[in-house]
Amino acid sequence: MAAVDQNSLRKLVEGQLLRLEGNAFQDCMDRLGLVLYPGDYQPVRAAGPKGDTKNDGYCPKARVFFAAHATRGETFAKTKGKIRGDLEGCLQEHRDVKVWRFLTNDTLPGEVDQFIDNTLRPLYPDVTIEVWGLKTLADEISKLKQGQVERIIDVITVDEPEFEVVVLNHMKTGRDLWPVLSNCLGWLPHEEPHDCTDDEQDLIDSAVQSFRDWSDISGDIEFSRFSVRDAQRSITAILEELAEKRLGLYAATTDDYPLTGGPSPFLGTVAIFRIVRVASE
Known part of the structure; x- marks a missing residue:
């Protein structure tokens, strides 16, 4: 990836995140977690009858738990149900949850954000509930070193391409x-x-x-x-x-x-x- 300025880099990262769906998005978020929490973050995948125990990755020391979900194109009701189900399932399955962070490659609408703030946070005041949407994820990733950015969004350094003639x-x-x-x-x-x-x-x-x-x-x-x-x-x-x-x-x-x-x-x-x-x- 050729060197770009911060604004262009953020747009590039946003574009790459928007392309990801399903497991590809979760894999990307695992790579981010491994960079942000070196020596602590552990990826989790569904296995057996209990699935992933409502936990897509967590930090045993920092007690930060992650739910990664590509929400693009979902109805508001489905997104709210997914968030509530993942949060409550995580709290039932795991002890001492300090931070629960929902990661999505979309920008959540006001109705969903209001539901989180007005309903979920008062229900669970001892847990810091965070949502990292598209722009927050792009901002956090763009702050990192270029090599780390390339690994997280899964790109390989290439030479500048040749250009056709463009009329200005x-x-x-x-x-x-x-x-x-x-x-x-x-x-x-x-x-x-x-x-x-x-x-x-x-x-x-x-x-x-x-x-x-x-x-x-x-x-x-x-x-x-x-x-x-x-x-x-x-x-x-x-x-x-x-x-x-x-x-x-x-x-x-x-x-x-x-x-x-x-x-x-x-x-x-x-x-x-x-x-x-x-x-x-």
Whole structure:
């Protein structure tokens, strides 16, 4: 896996987690547990008439118990029943449970989160009940060293692929640039003029960081047309600052870029940025 910035890495991890189902998700969570709790975490699998005793993995010393379940596409009622059944089954089968952590590769809806907070936590005040959804898992994994991330999400380091020719378009407004920012999962290193002054370099660095920040939260604001328009106006203002320095942004995306290695790599869309000097109109 080529080195990527933190935001792109988090998106990459989210994408890989979303692909996992059933035992593949549990295996991934076992690898995470082994990294987070070295020398303590023990994977558990169903065996015999008692199954896995409502325990997908645990830490005997720290007394942390895990339930890993890919909830994508489930009804709210089924997810609530699964959570309650796994929690109560774990408490019946095991002593001194200090932390019970539900791991899922989805973002639980408010109804399920409310059920956990208003119903389950008051019923079991001596147990810390946690839910690690998609974004929490991606955040925790992304904090680790690259080698650990690769082992957890099961990828293999590969060389950068060769690229086909991609036509870049001049981005003059936030509305032009928004499809690039909202659709990409990663970034190729941007290009810029080699003769920039310090002020121009500061402006470019600030602009690129702002674009990445908007890209990072684009999925959280896409539901609101007002929020998207507000973002586009802010991006237009940045592009106008660049234009005042006679700097223009050209950008595009390229699809099916292998963001992970292995026999079945995770393919995603990456953004390509080039900042150039433009002639005055």
